[in-house]
Amino acid sequence: MQLVVRNARLRGRSGTFDLAVDGGIIRKVSKSLAQRGEEELDAHGNLVVPPFMDMHFHLDSALAYGDPRFNKSGTLLEGIEIWADKKRKISEDEIHGRAVKMLKLMLANGTQVLRTNADTTEPKQRPLRALLGVKEEFKDLMDVQVTAFPQDGIMTDPRNQEFLEKSVELGADNVGMIPHHEFTREDGVRSIEFAFDLAQKYGKDIDGHVDETDDDQSRFLEVVAAQSIKRHYEGRVTAGHATAMGSYNDAYAAKLYRILRRAGVTIVVNPLINITIQGRFDSYPKRRGMARVKELLEWGVNVALGHDCVMDPWYPLGKGDMMQALFMGVHVGQLTGYRELANSFDLITTNPAKALRMERRYGVEAGKPANLVVLEAKSEIQALARLAPPLYVVRRGKVIVRRTPSVTELIGPRGTERLDLEELMQTGKAS
Ligand SMILES: [Zn+2]
Incomplete structure (x- = not known):
């Protein structure tokens, strides 16, 4: 052996x-x-x-915190502005250097399957090229998928449509989208159709940023689910963030659970970042900025977790540890019942394996x-x-x-005692 x-x-x-x-x-x-x-x-x-799986990440911006400047407000919109400036003079080498460091951190924290986005609105496709290179370099240590992610929108500029297709031709694994960021509701719907057309043309899966806002009128998730059903794409679509679901009324949410389940859409929540950047337009009470994980699971919808960012223009903390993401997720989603806590590990293991159709080898x-x-x-x-x-x-x-x-060591009145921190946390019953 x-x-x-x-x-x-x-x-x-x-x-x-x-x-x-x-x-x-x-x-x-x-x-x-x-x-x-x-x-x-x-x-x-x-x-x-x-191994843990991270279903939503931005490897191209990871560890770029403070470059070219720090995010003073800590908001999503300032993060997007800083990233836009950074993108103007970004190089493949520089992205590569940060991505390699990030993957080592993730490996040290037990992650071996990663779905990262690459920003395709950078005209030369430097983020995508760098991340495809890193994917190849690390293939013996980690399974990396790269999603073509149109950060600035698909319909906001006709060139972004060309960039998105070009990135799929260059080898991106999945097609991304950001419908809530388009100028109008109609453009948002068109962007979803565009992404699906492209995914079908090249035989790719869909991995979108969908409804990452507190606007209860942002309802693109239903369009994503409907497209998945109409195009027989059940089980091939993930929707990231979906934070607006935390603001929907209960009647609408109940309709949504049904169509998401039927469409086989996996919802990927990113609790570390969304607890910090959502609710920013609220005074008090302040919203939590997370999709309804408990209810989605009860309705049989597949839910997985992402880290999203580590020390970048949007999120100043993190170390690439999916246990930290889960720790935050169980707090925000109140998944603290005994069974809920024990089962919460599914969110970073078996549920993402199902989304990636890897169950037979995981x-x-x-x-x-x-x-x-x-x-x-x-x-x-x-x-x-x-x-x-x-x-x-x-x-x-x-x-x-x-x-x-x-x-x-604890240096107490009776001398120095070596502490076994794991032993100290044992409770009466094996938890
Ligand atoms: Zn994201």
């Missing part, structure tokens, strides 16, 4: 398990394995999960690729409470990230 992982706790199962890996594939999962591995890894009863089961994350926690809830980075990350049976836990 190439690798044997011992004493692994698995989601939804009691006790610990040993995993035997050979040829990059999980061959066996059992209570106790006699076989030895060329490499042995003791999980010490910690939770072992498949999960800690015999016959699937040995892509694993060993957390420093015994359960999903402990992992969320602690937010510790993974101890190990495994890709196709090889350890690609290894972390040595740091030492924390």
Whole structure:
């Protein structure tokens, strides 16, 4: 055996398990394995999960915070202005350098599947070219998809339509859109039709920014769902942000859940950024800026999470950690019931796998690729409470990230005590 992982706790199962890996594939999962591995890894009863997935990101702007200037107001609109200035003198090399750093951070935090946007309204397609290069460079470590994202709109300038098609020809994986950012409602609808036409012509999936606003009149999600049904694109469409859903009336929301489910549209929420940039036109009470995750899940709509940004013109914080995004998501969405918390891990694991139609090659089961994350926690809830980075990350049976836990000491009246932070957070019942 190439690798044997011992004493692994698995989601939804009691006790610990040993995993035997050979040829990059999980061959066996059992209570106790006699076989030895060329490499042995003791999980010490910690939770072992498949890698995290980030379904919505902007790798072209990541880590550009403060360049060319800081966002003084912290608003979305100032962020767009700063990015417009940055884009005028952006180079492929510079994007490449930041993207490489960002992917390393994500790997260290357990992400191995990433859907990033590339801004196609940059006339030379420098963001797209740089990100396609990074995708190729990192292909042994991470599965990256690049979405052609028309940041400044599709209908706002006829050249943007050419740029979008050009970017698909250059190799973008998915077609993006931003209908709420177009000049009029009618242009928004046309932009959705344009994106679908393009996706169908080139056989691509749709991955849009849809209704990222607090305007309760912004209702493009229904158009996206209707187009998915009419064009038989069920299961091939994701709608990112959809924050306006937090402002819709309940009767309209109930209609929307039905058509989203029927259309097989995945809703991708980005709680870290949207809790900071939505509600900016409100005094008090202030809206939360998130789609109705709890209700969508209850209605059987697929929901996944994105980090969206890390230290860029829009979001000044973050470290590429999907556990942080989930931590914020369960707070904003009040997913704090016991089952809700434990199941919330689906939002960064199995639900995105479903959206990307990767289920058959994703999960800690015999016959699937040995892509694993060993957390420093015994359960999903402990992992969320602690937010510790993974101890190990495994890709196709090889350890690609290894972390040595740091030492924390309490110097008290009876001397120096070495603290086991995980042990201190154990509650009476195994949570
Ligand atoms: Zn975005």
